Amino acid sequence: MKNDLRIINFDMLTAGDGLWTAYFDHADEIHAEIDPEDPPMPREKRRAMLVSAQSVPYMNRYHYLLLAGGGEVAGSASASAENTKSPSYQSNKHVGRLSISVPGKYRRKGLGTRLLK
Numbered sequence: 001m002k003n004d005l006r007i008i009n010f011d012m013l014t015a016g017d018g019l020w021t022a023y024f025d026h027a028d029e030i031h032a033e034i035d036p037e038d039p040p041m042p043r044e045k046r047r048a049m050l051v052s053a054q055s056v057p058y059m060n061r062y063h064y065l066l067l068a069g070g071g072e073v074a075g076s077a078s079a080s081a082e083n084t085k086s087p088s089y090q091s092n093k094h095v096g097r098l099s100i101s102v103p104g105k106y107r108r109k110g111l112g113t114r115l116l117k
Contacts (some may be wrong), residue, residue, distance in 0.1 A: 005074055007115065010063040012054045020047060023065060026073035030101045058086035066115055068106075075102040077115040 010023065024043045031040050040046070054061055060083045066075035081096035082089050102112050 004069050005066055005111070005114075007064050007066050010065045010076070011048050013065060018071065019065070022067070022071050025104060026065075026101070029103050033053075033104070060081055060086060065114065066102075066111060070105070073103075074098040075100065075111045075115050077101075106108045 003055050004070075009020065015023075020043075027046075031038070041059040059080050060111050061078065061080040063072070063078045064075075064076065065073050077098070077100045079098045082092045086092070100115050102115075105108060
């Protein structure tokens with residue numbers, strides 16, 4: 001199975017609708033598992049918010065998708081940190097954020113570790 005998977009850079013500014021759909025299918029599955037009582041925000045609104053956040057000049061943001069055959073998302077990873085353009089960079093230059101998610105059917109196969117590397 002590991003050979004059928006590939007990690008791609010998910011460029012939110014240029015990604016096509018098909019990749020966004022795969023991303024949201026994954027994100028919605030993870031969200032439902034974490035907080036089943038909280039319905040997800042509409043996809044178009046989330047997309048606009050994510051694209052807007054990607055455009056903030058004070059942050060470096062990186063997003064990756066682990067794609068299975070057929071384009072299904074088998075995992076995702078994102079990392080962000082303030083850059084030198086940020087007014088609070090000196091105070092926060094040691095702070096970063098990392099998020100990795102893998103849907104249930106792909107867990108226990110080393111995919112989260114693969115995304116971390």
